[in-house]
Amino acid sequence: xxxxxxxxxxxxxxxxxxxxxxxxxxxxxxxxxxxxxxxxxxxxxxxxxxxxxxxxxxxxxxxxxxxxxxxxxxxxxxxxxxxxxxxxxxxxxxxxxxxxxxxxxxxxxxxxxxxxxxxxxxxxxxxxxxxxxxxxxxxxxxxxxxxxxxxxxxxxxxxxxxxxxxxxxxxxxxxxxxxxxxxxxxxxxxxxxxxxxxxxxxxxxxxxxxxxxxxxxxxxxxxxxxxxxxxxxxxxxxxxxxxxxxxxxxxxxxxxxxxxxxxxxxxxxxxxxxxxxxxxxxxxxxxxxxxxxxxxxxxxxxxxxxxxxxxxxxxxxxxxxxxxxxxxxxxxxxxxxxxxxxxxxxxxxxxxxxxxxxxxxxxxxxxxxxxxxxxxxxxxxxxxxxxxxxxxxxxxxxxxxxxxxxxxxxxxxxxxxxxxxxxxxxxxxxxxxxxxxxxxxxxxxxxxxxxxxxxxxxxxxxxxxxxxxxxxxxxxxxxxxxxxxxxxx
Amino acid sequence: xxxxxxxxxxxxxxxxxxxxxxxxxxxxxxxxxxxxxxxxxxxxxxxxxxxxxxxxxxxxxxxxxxxxxxxxxxxxxxxxxxxxxxxxxxxxxxxxxxxxxxxxxxxxxxxxxxxxxxxxxx
Ligand SMILES: C[S@@+](CC[C@H](N)C(=O)[O-])C[C@H]1O[C@@H](n2cnc3c(N)ncnc32)[C@H](O)[C@@H]1O
Numbered sequence: 064x065x066x067x068x069x070x071x072x073x074x075x076x077x078x079x080x081x082x083x084x085x086x087x088x089x090x091x092x093x094x095x096x097x098x099x100x101x102x103x104x105x106x107x108x109x110x111x112x113x114x115x116x117x118x119x120x121x122x123x124x125x126x127x128x129x130x131x132x133x134x135x136x137x138x139x140x141x142x143x144x145x146x147x148x149x150x151x152x153x154x155x156x157x158x159x160x161x162x163x164x165x166x167x168x169x170x171x172x173x174x175x176x177x178x179x180x181x182x183x184x185x186x187x188x189x190x191x192x193x194x195x196x197x198x199x200x201x202x203x204x205x206x207x208x209x210x211x212x213x214x215x216x217x218x219x220x221x222x223x224x225x226x227x228x229x230x231x232x233x234x235x236x237x238x239x240x241x242x243x244x245x246x247x248x249x250x251x252x253x254x255x256x257x258x259x260x261x262x263x264x265x266x267x268x269x270x271x272x273x274x275x276x277x278x279x280x281x282x283x284x285x286x287x288x289x290x291x292x293x294x295x296x297x298x299x300x301x302x303x304x305x306x307x308x309x310x311x312x313x314x315x316x317x318x319x320x321x322x323x324x325x326x327x328x329x330x331x332x333x334x335x336x337x338x339x340x341x342x343x344x345x346x347x348x349x350x351x352x353x354x355x356x357x358x359x360x361x362x363x364x365x366x367x368x369x370x371x372x373x374x375x376x377x378x379x380x381x382x383x384x385x386x387x388x389x390x391x392x393x394x395x396x397x398x399x400x401x402x403x404x405x406x407x408x409x410x411x412x413x414x415x416x417x418x419x420x421x422x423x424x425x426x427x428x429x430x431x432x433x434x435x436x437x438x439x440x441x442x443x444x445x446x447x448x449x450x451x452x453x454x455x456x457x458x459x460x461x462x463x464x465x466x467x468x469x470x471x472x473x474x475x476x477x478x479x480x481x482x483x484x485x486x487x488x489x490x491x492x493x494x495x496x497x498x499x500x501x502x503x504x505x506x507x508x509x510x511x512x513x514x515x516x517x518x519x520x521x522x523x524x525x526x527x528x529x530x531x532x533x534x535x536x537x538x539x540x541x542x543x544x545x546x547x548x549x550x551x552x
Numbered sequence: 553x554x555x556x557x558x559x560x561x562x563x564x565x566x567x568x569x570x571x572x573x574x575x576x577x578x579x580x581x582x583x584x585x586x587x588x589x590x591x592x593x594x595x596x597x598x599x600x601x602x603x604x605x606x607x608x609x610x611x612x613x614x615x616x617x618x619x620x621x622x623x624x625x626x627x628x629x630x631x632x633x634x635x636x637x638x639x640x641x642x643x644x645x646x647x648x649x650x651x652x653x654x655x656x657x658x659x660x661x662x663x664x665x666x667x668x669x670x671x672x673x674x
Pocket of ligand 1: 295296297347348349350351352355386387388389390393418419420421424473474475476492493494495498524
């Protein structure tokens, strides 16, 4: 039997505690079964098993079945940490193209974990490894990407490696790269393809000249950064420069302004709230997926809610807030967990509210349409039960669920919340504070504290911690998850 | 009728380069950025020669050739496989997959044109 019986009766508790010795062994056996369906199920379950980290990197090497391997990579993505990256790096040397590609795609999704290895890999003796590294970084959301690529075209001696870097640089072409580009032609005088590639990138930098005429100077960047920070709490550090400049320049063009100065004047006007909203939409990072850090959802249905209802009278309202909701995967995951795994749901009146400062993501929340990828950690039976597959292969969450969550627009730093949202019992505030500086983090957490009921909980993202922000909360460890509780009195 | 060459490579710049070379000799070209795209396009719009990069994301070159070869009407399609990798491992498996000509990157312009011409005569 697979580890999980996804049904109310036999859901086992906590992610790492869910497998006892025997079941774990079964899982490992299943992972080696001759039946691909069995192996695939085992690969899924291993994402939640404490053996997963050890076993998956090994069995994925042997797997031949494409779909099973894909599932294994999804599960690896779920479990990956710095130590595992070290173990997966040798896949870049594999002769098995499918395996290598799986690793490349996985690395592309973990910029922070992959970045420390880039310099080393780009200095590897094997030119193929250098090329595969470029394949990873050209799709990596990391501010170092242009500088890494420039390093390659400056120093690498291998034509094919330089060719790959030039191809990747085309997306980042800027006038200040012209010197380095011309140097490539000199270094590789007898390589017509590289000359062609250099010319192609150069033509892109020229197309960028119009942009550069309105070029974002350091002080302009700073004035934008300060305005954006004041209104959203999000602080762009110097290392987000490329990301920010690119989007700003795009908005300057699309709104028909001639220079940053013109545009900035316009954005600051009160009447330009709409443009500021668009800027907010393009500048925010909305990455999320269903059942992300599922330990929190389990902690909710197995412990936090029980603690909360212990202090309530029957029928009283329980309020759960997902902020930021992004495209809705988090609040809908809360709803799914309540429906499936909290047997007391019928005795209580639960309200789920969710908010974000990005209007585009809120529209998507209301539509409730998701890619298969966003649903990768939702067990199939639940997908079948709560989602309808659309003709284009996407999935729409059912109407009852869409109605069960109230979405609204707003910044967590906006005092207006004090009126709109009150008496909350659980706040999911995950993967937001990382974009803030210490001042806005403190302000946000103070706000949340004020809006919580006594005994209520706050959950932060797995990379975030309360310790440097506030000492007002009591820390509770539920299974492997940390949650922060407001005192009862 | 001019011959039609399909170029499959994930690197946009390389495709543009081959397109430039081939069109300068009067060939018609068709591009795809990966194996899936190539499969879709080729079924609607067959070509006379297929040029494939061996190393591509999603579906690698060899898998793609195997896929295409298994379809009716494509058993004998001439294929040029291109690889940046050194050593003969790729080369051997390419020939096992029925690849007609194997070229090493960076591909010299005259060699490329010569290979295409040679396959079209056959
Ligand atoms: C990475 S998503 C997190 C989604 C989800 N909570 C999760 O953990 O998967 C970050 C979201 O924060 C939103 N955001 C940024 N600043 C905000 C603010 N001041 N108030 C509310 N939402 C904000 C962004 O629009 C974006 O959708």
